Amino acid sequence: MKTFASIKNTSRTGMHAALLALILLSTLLVGCGSLPTIVPDMDTQSARSIEMKGGRGILSEQQTKAVLDKLKQQNGDSTLLDRHLAVEGAVTGSPLVTGNKVTLLIDGPATYASMTQAIQAARYHINMETYIMEDDEVGRQFSDMLIAMQKKGVQVNLMYDSVGALNTPRAFFQPMIDAGVKVLEFNPLNPTQVRKDWEVNQRDHRKLLVVDGKTAFVGGINISSVYSAGSFSKRKSRKRDADSKEVPWRDTQVRVDGPVALEFQKLFIDTWNKQRGPDLGEHNYFPKVAAAGGEIVRAIGSSPDDPYSVIYATFISAIHHAESSIYLTNAYFVPDPQLRDALKNAAKRGVDVRLVLPSTSDSSLVLYASRSFYQELLEAGIRIYERQDALLHSKTAIIDGVWSTVGSTNLDWRSFVFNQEINAVILSPQFGAQMKNMFDRDLGASKEITLKEWEQRPVSERMKEFGASVWARLL
Structure with missing residues (x-):
């Protein structure tokens, strides 16, 4: 069921009357939104079959191998890098691009x-x-x-x-x-x-x-x-x-x-x-671009017009294949069942799964919907932290120290089904180390939520979580 977008970042004076009218009007709009079922079979491709692009177009197999060999030399555990390169290469969409x-x-x-x-x-x-x-x-x-x-x-x-x-x-x-x-x-x-x-x-x-x-x-x-x-x-x-x-x-x-x-x-x-915007004119929007570095990056965009969200498929596939660590930081965390199962299964197989989530939000409905999943995740061995002294709006992930993403995508239904979103995926142990340092800084400014503590929360909080969870798919 489609509903009007939950309004994030726009809770300002004078909004409420206009928003109420729009929300009521939007209830007349009925449709369907779904997420793809992702099966963890992406590792059937080898790194040698990956198609890669550079500043002058598609790289030959020999050129691609040279790029990957150089990257592996810089990484202590090339097995993890191999696996995530294969997984990322198997997800359809935009190409892996080197020279960044x-x-x-x-x-x-x-x-x-x-x-x-x-x-x-x-x-x-x-x-x-x-x-x-x-x-x-x-x-x-x-x-x-x-x-x-x-x-x-x-x-x-x-x-x-x-x-x-x-x-x-x-x-x-x-x-x-x-x-x-x-x-x-x-x-x-x-x-x-x-x-x-x-x-x-x-x-x-x-x-x-x-x-x-x-x-x-x-x-x-x-x-x-x-x-x-x-x-x-x-x-x-x-x-x-x-x-x-x-x-x-x-x-x-x-x-x-x-x-x-x-x-x-x-x-x-x-x-x-x-969107049928004005003619953009003849301005050579696609010039030849020289290499500026050595990082492999994929630009991923998703749209409600697409058959499914490539960003969602990429997230699920990377989580399915994680071997050592999954560190997620996300502002609006309202995960669907498949994403929750992927995280729980990763923790079950010994992966260190940690989430940094908001302690306060510009959307209390989303905050309580997010917390409605804490019990389930904590019981599965996932560690949850809430960022203090700031309003967390970041949307990042670092998996196995080699697969990183930064973008606009929240881990909720709205981002994966109804929104235009955009992310960069970076396959690099060096950049992964920077991401891990940033994650550690956020951990240092966060409070861990333990299962024992969570089970002692007031009934009033539980009621708010239940009420918000009813709307989880619409947020």
């Missing part, structure tokens, strides 16, 4: 600084896709910057989600439009403004920036002043209401320089064209 440099960006300040540098260095085109772009200090800074680059002759194309930007006045975008920036509202809520079918339940949750086809940013960070502060302050903040902008937001982004940026470019342009 990947930079891990923790929280808003580091991300915005790197995005600003890339935007100001642009020479030809800038494509930005975001769920939220707020009319606040950060939003205005990016607006001014995009206008300045457009006036310099760089073509700027901006796509934002109609629900995500529900609180942003449409007048905010007008100066950009007047300057020549091409602006596209994804699936407008106003039915008189739709360019295709009115699909109010399908939202664009992606956070993507592609500059000149050679640099891409992807992760969980929107354009908003809630990201103005870092979340690892040494000074412990007092507990505040989750809606307060004083609460630091904990999030993660990656910057990828190299040929895989073209794969992210394809995803942007495909969505733009499906």
Whole structure:
């Protein structure tokens, strides 16, 4: 059953009446959404059969072998790397691309600084896709910057989600439009403004920036002043209401320089064209891109229009084949039965499974729905931690120290069935070590939830969890 999107990150003053009307209206929309059944048989392919792409196109078998041999020399346990390369190569979708440099960006300040540098260095085109772009200090800074680059002759194309930007006045975008920036509202809520079918339940949750086809940013960070502060302050903040902008937001982004940026470019342009946006013009959006590093990266996008979510299939397959560790950090954790079973089975076979989840959220319904699964997971031997002193919004995973992903995808039904999402998968022990260090920092700022403690929680909390769990598939 499709229902109207649960509104995340948009709980601001004046929203409630409008949202209530939209939610009531959306109950008239009926449809079906399902997830694919993933069987753990992906290891039938060998690493030698993997097709890999570089800056000049598909690599030969000999070139691919050279890349993989070099990667294995850098990794102490090549067996784990072999397995995850085979699994990733077996999942259909975009290609594995070599020759990339990947930079891990923790929280808003580091991300915005790197995005600003890339935007100001642009020479030809800038494509930005975001769920939220707020009319606040950060939003205005990016607006001014995009206008300045457009006036310099760089073509700027901006796509934002109609629900995500529900609180942003449409007048905010007008100066950009007047300057020549091409602006596209994804699936407008106003039915008189739709360019295709009115699909109010399908939202664009992606956070993507592609500059000149050679640099891409992807992760969980929107354009908003809630990201103005870092979340690892040494000074412990007092507990505040989750809606307060004083609460630091904990999030993660990656910057990828190299040929895989073209794969992210394809995803942007495909969505733009499906939304019937303005003609993007002749701007050589797919130039030749030289290698910038040695990392293997896959750009994965999912859409409700697809037969199934490739991101979901990738997650499940990687978890099925984990041998030593699964470390997940996720803001909205409402797992379906197959994902829960995959995690429990991994713990049963001796894999160290740990989850870092929010202790507070901008969606209390999602928070309690998430907690409704704690008992089941804790009993299976999965360790759960709740991040303190920050609002966790990050969506990352590191498996066996070699398979990593950063993106916009939450581990919930909405992300896998109803949303446009985007992730980068990085196959690298070096980048995996950076991800593990970041995960450890989050663990250090988190409180572990033990089974004994959880069984002693108040009845009132259990009732909230049960009530929220009823809506789990619709969140």
